[in-house]
Amino acid sequence: MGFIKNSNIRTVFLLAFSMCVLLSIPAFAQSTADTSVQATAGTDTAGTVGNADTASTVAVTGDTPAPDTAAGGTTVDEAIGVTSVATAEGDQPLDLDPQVYQNAFYYVLLVLLICILIVVVGRIWQIYELTRRMAGKDTTYYMHNIHATLFLVCLIVGLYGVYWSYVHHGAQSMRDAATEHGERIDLMFMITTVITTIVLVLTHIGLFGFAFKYRATPQRKAYFYPHNNTIEKVWTIVPAIVLTVLVLFGFFTWRSITNVPEEDQKNALHIEVIGEQFTWTVRYPGRDGVIGERNYRLTTPLNNLGIDFNDKNSWDDQLGSEIVLPVNKPVRVQISSKDILHSFYIPDFRVQMNAVPGMKTYFQFTPTITTEEMRDRLGDYNYDYVMLCAKICGGGHYNMQKKVRVVTEEEYREWLNEQPYFFTEDLRKEFQVSEATANEGSEKLLANAN
Amino acid sequence: MIAMARYTQDKEELTQQKAKKFNLWLGMIGMFMMFAALSSGFIVYTAGGADRGIKTLLPDAFIYSTVLIVVSSVTMQMAYAAAKRTAFGRQKLLLLVTIALGIGFFAMQVHAWGVLSDRGVVFVNSNASQSFIYVFTGMHLAHIIAGLAVLARALVGRIRNIPQVNNVFRMDLAALFWHFLGILWIYIYVFLLLNQ
Amino acid sequence: MSTIGNASIHSVDHHGGHGHHHESFWTKYVFSQDHKMIAKQFLVTGIVMAVIAMLLSILFRIQLAWPDKEFPILELFLGKWAEGGRIHPEFFLALVTIHGTIMVFFVLTAGLSGTFANLLIPYQLGARDMASPFMNMLSYWFFFAACVVMIASFFVESGPASAGWTIYPPLSAVPKAISGSAAGMTLWLISMTLFIVSQVLGGTNYISTVLNMRTKGMDLWKMPLTIWALFLTAIVGLLSFPVLVSAVVLLVFDRSFGTSFYLSDLVVQGQILPNEGGSPILFQHLFWFLGHPEVYIVLMPALGLTSEVISTNSRKPIFGYHAMVYSLIGITVLSFIVWGHHMFVTGMNPFLGGVFMITTLIIAVPSAVKVFNYLATLWRGNIRFTPAMLFAIGMVSFFISGGLTGIFLGNSALDINLHDTYFVVAHFHLVMGSASIFGMLCGVYHWFPKMFGRMMNEKLGYLHFWVTFIGAYLVFFPMHFMGIDGVPRRYYSFTEFPFMDKWISVNEFVTWAAIIAALGQLAFIWNFFSSIWFGKRATQNPWSSNTLEWTTPVEHFHGNWPGEIPTVYRWPYDYSKPGHHEDFIPQTVPFSETMSSNLPHDFEGNQEAERIQREWELANKPQPEKEAE
Numbered sequence A: 001m002g003f004i005k006n007s008n009i010r011t012v013f014l015l016a017f018s019m020c021v022l023l024s025i026p027a028f029a030q031s032t033a034d035t036s037v038q039a040t041a042g043t044d045t046a047g048t049v050g051n052a053d054t055a056s057t058v059a060v061t062g063d064t065p066a067p068d069t070a071a072g073g074t075t076v077d078e079a080i081g082v083t084s085v086a087t088a089e090g091d092q093p094l095d096l097d098p099q100v101y102q103n104a105f106y107y108v109l110l111v112l113l114i115c116i117l118i119v120v121v122g123r124i125w126q127i128y129e130l131t132r133r134m135a136g137k138d139t140t141y142y143m144h145n146i147h148a149t150l151f152l153v154c155l156i157v158g159l160y161g162v163y164w165s166y167v168h169h170g171a172q173s174m175r176d177a178a179t180e181h182g183e184r185i186d187l188m189f190m191i192t193t194v195i196t197t198i199v200l201v202l203t204h205i206g207l208f209g210f211a212f213k214y215r216a217t218p219q220r221k222a223y224f225y226p227h228n229n230t231i232e233k234v235w236t237i238v239p240a241i242v243l244t245v246l247v248l249f250g251f252f253t254w255r256s257i258t259n260v261p262e263e264d265q266k267n268a269l270h271i272e273v274i275g276e277q278f279t280w281t282v283r284y285p286g287r288d289g290v291i292g293e294r295n296y297r298l299t300t301p302l303n304n305l306g307i308d309f310n311d312k313n314s315w316d317d318q319l320g321s322e323i324v325l326p327v328n329k330p331v332r333v334q335i336s337s338k339d340i341l342h343s344f345y346i347p348d349f350r351v352q353m354n355a356v357p358g359m360k361t362y363f364q365f366t367p368t369i370t371t372e373e374m375r376d377r378l379g380d381y382n383y384d385y386v387m388l389c390a391k392i393c394g395g396g397h398y399n400m401q402k403k404v405r406v407v408t409e410e411e412y413r414e415w416l417n418e419q420p421y422f423f424t425e426d427l428r429k430e431f432q433v434s435e436a437t438a439n440e441g442s443e444k445l446l447a448n449a450n
Numbered sequence B: 001m002i003a004m005a006r007y008t009q010d011k012e013e014l015t016q017q018k019a020k021k022f023n024l025w026l027g028m029i030g031m032f033m034m035f036a037a038l039s040s041g042f043i044v045y046t047a048g049g050a051d052r053g054i055k056t057l058l059p060d061a062f063i064y065s066t067v068l069i070v071v072s073s074v075t076m077q078m079a080y081a082a083a084k085r086t087a088f089g090r091q092k093l094l095l096l097v098t099i100a101l102g103i104g105f106f107a108m109q110v111h112a113w114g115v116l117s118d119r120g121v122v123f124v125n126s127n128a129s130q131s132f133i134y135v136f137t138g139m140h141l142a143h144i145i146a147g148l149a150v151l152a153r154a155l156v157g158r159i160r161n162i163p164q165v166n167n168v169f170r171m172d173l174a175a176l177f178w179h180f181l182g183i184l185w186i187y188i189y190v191f192l193l194l195n196q
Numbered sequence C: 001m002s003t004i005g006n007a008s009i010h011s012v013d014h015h016g017g018h019g020h021h022h023e024s025f026w027t028k029y030v031f032s033q034d035h036k037m038i039a040k041q042f043l044v045t046g047i048v049m050a051v052i053a054m055l056l057s058i059l060f061r062i063q064l065a066w067p068d069k070e071f072p073i074l075e076l077f078l079g080k081w082a083e084g085g086r087i088h089p090e091f092f093l094a095l096v097t098i099h100g101t102i103m104v105f106f107v108l109t110a111g112l113s114g115t116f117a118n119l120l121i122p123y124q125l126g127a128r129d130m131a132s133p134f135m136n137m138l139s140y141w142f143f144f145a146a147c148v149v150m151i152a153s154f155f156v157e158s159g160p161a162s163a164g165w166t167i168y169p170p171l172s173a174v175p176k177a178i179s180g181s182a183a184g185m186t187l188w189l190i191s192m193t194l195f196i197v198s199q200v201l202g203g204t205n206y207i208s209t210v211l212n213m214r215t216k217g218m219d220l221w222k223m224p225l226t227i228w229a230l231f232l233t234a235i236v237g238l239l240s241f242p243v244l245v246s247a248v249v250l251l252v253f254d255r256s257f258g259t260s261f262y263l264s265d266l267v268v269q270g271q272i273l274p275n276e277g278g279s280p281i282l283f284q285h286l287f288w289f290l291g292h293p294e295v296y297i298v299l300m301p302a303l304g305l306t307s308e309v310i311s312t313n314s315r316k317p318i319f320g321y322h323a324m325v326y327s328l329i330g331i332t333v334l335s336f337i338v339w340g341h342h343m344f345v346t347g348m349n350p351f352l353g354g355v356f357m358i359t360t361l362i363i364a365v366p367s368a369v370k371v372f373n374y375l376a377t378l379w380r381g382n383i384r385f386t387p388a389m390l391f392a393i394g395m396v397s398f399f400i401s402g403g404l405t406g407i408f409l410g411n412s413a414l415d416i417n418l419h420d421t422y423f424v425v426a427h428f429h430l431v432m433g434s435a436s437i438f439g440m441l442c443g444v445y446h447w448f449p450k451m452f453g454r455m456m457n458e459k460l461g462y463l464h465f466w467v468t469f470i471g472a473y474l475v476f477f478p479m480h481f482m483g484i485d486g487v488p489r490r491y492y493s494f495t496e497f498p499f500m501d502k503w504i505s506v507n508e509f510v511t512w513a514a515i516i517a518a519l520g521q522l523a524f525i526w527n528f529f530s531s532i533w534f535g536k537r538a539t540q541n542p543w544s545s546n547t548l549e550w551t552t553p554v555e556h557f558h559g560n561w562p563g564e565i566p567t568v569y570r571w572p573y574d575y576s577k578p579g580h581h582e583d584f585i586p587q588t589v590p591f592s593e594t595m596s597s598n599l600p601h602d603f604e605g606n607q608e609a610e611r612i613q614r615e616w617e618l619a620n621k622p623q624p625e626k627e628a629e
């Protein structure tokens, strides 16, 4: 048994040492000065705590042969020697509270102690096995029993864990969908969950159950059973059927969400949401109900979306301070991005669509629950729908949000009246100037071309 | 015993050679996949808007380079045949001709780039379909460089007078690869012609 | 390369591969062309990279668990990236990116396929080495170079690549958008190109070896499932990695030459970029055309290794060998037509999304067949719980759980709400972060004696398994619920949204589970490296296994078998065959030596053999018991 040979104190020290080396790998990213500082710190604490550590080591593993402990000691000494040299050379150490090192060192120590504990347990086990062997008892099959039992325990605890998660975490994470199509998605989600949970439970009962039941014993010989075409056909066809049902259901739901008839598209309220690092801008179409064109080349500090004011549709476009939507009215969101990819995501609505620079994407949905109602349902009077960015977009990705409110039609109108226009006085002036130069420019271009 | 061992050893060597040649086939499949990906990228991109597409006639230089590479394939095949017939002088000569034609092909492609950019069809272009022409030809030229290296290796083997088995084997691989490069070019050319 | 390694044959070794007989340190341990040594090099490099990637993950887990605490010690290690003891948001993304890249490509692609394809293909097929040992060596050194470049990106001023392992442009193309997209991204691209070269060199070799260098009698249907899996993996790799080259080349042009393949209409931080007319979606198509097959490149070797281990340790033939092979083939083919499921919400044509959803869910069928066959293999077995077996069982469990969550994601309608959330993180960590890693560990424990001639410590193996198995479930299972709640992935902290508050405590729990599971790996690392030198010496066939590698001597030498390569007579799964005195019959044992256990279908319709068998049975009453079918 290799364990006896391996399980001495040297092992433990080497383990800890290698762990320190591993831990310091990211440190290579920094200048050597920093690394040496860390080493010094280690030394300091080693001075104070290290001895106690060695002592306790000896205490814990009373049966360890003495020479090994000595060897361990030398390792530490050597380490100290090396690091103190490094300190002498290190310049400008980072100023950190020594407490920091101590805390870190305590953790290392803890790990060390656990390692020692494991070694001790290992040795005790070793001795136990030895006594078994000497008593003429079996030394392999009892091991199989242990693992088989552990698998059984795992099965029971695991299934309970799944149940617990569903009940607790599941309850935390499922909220009513606040849109029409969201309810359909949720229904399908529930069906899929039920089916997959059944499969999960049955297969795991099989997996761990067989592992338990058919653990090796000296008497048993495995049953030579290379194949059975009927069974194999059955378990190809049954999943195929179940999946076909899911596919069909999913396909029609998907089509109903994404394939909106022209007519309905026209009747919806159109708004535009534009992502940029790390904010969203919301544009309402104004009285004409049409969102004006944008051209990124027209971007200026004032016209920061690059709205093309040659397109008269854009003149009455309004800037929404947040996304406010009238309840029970279809909304068609036009999504795009100024810089890189973002993703327009409203979890409560079961709505997500990427914002792609240079391309417009759309998502049409109908909110069915006002914010007020949702608050009532949840009993949380600060609750708000929120739109967030779901596509990695840089350092501020984790905080790129916009509040979403679903309100009654009247409230919506009221709110909308207060929203400012994009085409402000300043912009008007700028536009007139630029229009003049643009005309000139294009004339020049024409002249050149001819 | 010794004869037996020798026999198995020869057989193992033969399997090795077969396997190496097979490696080359697989490598060619890989290279082809790369160009297939570029082609589908081109198609997807070009289909994405009316203002995309090659929108220019491919320069005539491409026709000449096609001729060059086809001829070089023929000379390569002749060199291989010569190697098999142990006509070493002829093999050497034909290899040299093939290499020369290969270099000619290279030069012709670069010339074609010149023609294109004179027309304003440059690499850095807001119509990436046009940039794709450079990517296709450029990636192909990178392979041509590798092909020339393989040819040179066969030539060096010939000059160093390596054993005939190895000589033929090298020539076999070189010819295969060179033909592949020719066919690859024809594929690219036809693909671009169909989309011009 | 005809190294036969037998004294009597050396004398006639006139032509061909000289040079391997007098190996220096350099040719033996460093620039080795021996498949076994290359396998070990891949494995050790893979383990080192795995440890690095794991430490990165612990760093970002710490950030997620304690978003408002300061850890001054981090500043010590990371300097400006953890100013004030708090990880910088962009550095967090760099950590996530490099963690993902290393784990997916360097550990689970190169570390897994590279190790076991190199080790097992020649061994289990009865070949002296790979088709081209030289290419094989190159493959390793390209991989090594790729690793070095990737790690080197931590040293550049602007930090390593941070656009996610999928490096979607424009984020990855515009240094202004994130500093990791400057020099760090360049290094990432260089590293990945080297990596692809390595994979293509290796992959062609694997395929060619499997097709050309099988020993006598080893027809395709006698190959162990490991070989089938590694073979199909290599095919998938050969067809998909070159596509990534194309994607990367175009990205390089966009980044460095100002072309516009992927870029258009960009105003980054107030500055209008000149690029015009490109399409970011094009990159995603090209990337996922590789990316999805890539996930099966990661999974299939694990399936192959565990099939072998489960069969050996259940002392039972793998159930439905043919069905297993056909499902692998099915997965191989289907994996090329499902890539669109990563792009359901990119604004891709919705009808196309529907088609991709259908193909995606079809791929669950062969996966299900595999699971059931695993279960049937365990059924009525005589299961020995070696550490390898434990990991194999764990792998099946993770494969089930992860595959089932795939069914949610593959459904485009459900994916609307789950895309880019923690649900996806949970899914792929179960199915590849856990299942594939378990497959790899299972392989390491099982073939360690073959690689190093020594045994690993079993008890530490047990400890390692239970800590990792439970740890992985505790880490990844709760993430599903965060995803369902709508928490996006790659979020630096959960502090900015009221609805995420409830997950902070869960995050803390997950981080502790991750730390403990990570510490559990110490048991493995220690066990692995100490056993190389101090492990108990292995016997030739420690697991009583049937496959050819266990017929080679424990001592390694170039050429694998002294004397002739053995001939193969039977499939690799004759375990516990009724009528035989032992519970295994190696592939090299001819049927003439096992008359008492031969079954009619063993002879594949060879009438002569059947006649001999009948005669023998008549002569040797009592007849062998008939198996109830």
Ligand code: HEM
Residues within 6 Å of the ligand: C166, C295, C296, C298, C299, C341, C342, C360, C361, C363, C364, C367, C402, C403, C404, C406, C407, C409, C410, C411, C415, C418, C419, C420, C424, C427, C428, C431, C432, C436
């Ligand atoms: C039953 C079979 C499977 C199905 C139906 C499935 C489905 C999916 C789907 C639809 C996604 C995209 C989710 C999204 O981004 O919204 C996904 C992501 C992923 N899957 Fe699977 N999957 C399956 C098996 C696997 C396997 C076997 C692996 C790897 C060994 C795997 C690895 C991944 C990875 C890495 C991602 C995430 C990629 C990323 O966005 O970073 N999947 N899977």
Ligand SMILES: [Cu+2]
Residues within 6 Å of the ligand: A342, A343, A389, A390, A391, A392, A393, A394, A396, A397, A398, A400
């Ligand atoms: Cu974002």
Ligand SMILES: [Cu+2]
Residues within 6 Å of the ligand: C291, C292, C295, C338, C339, C341, C342
């Ligand atoms: Cu996929």
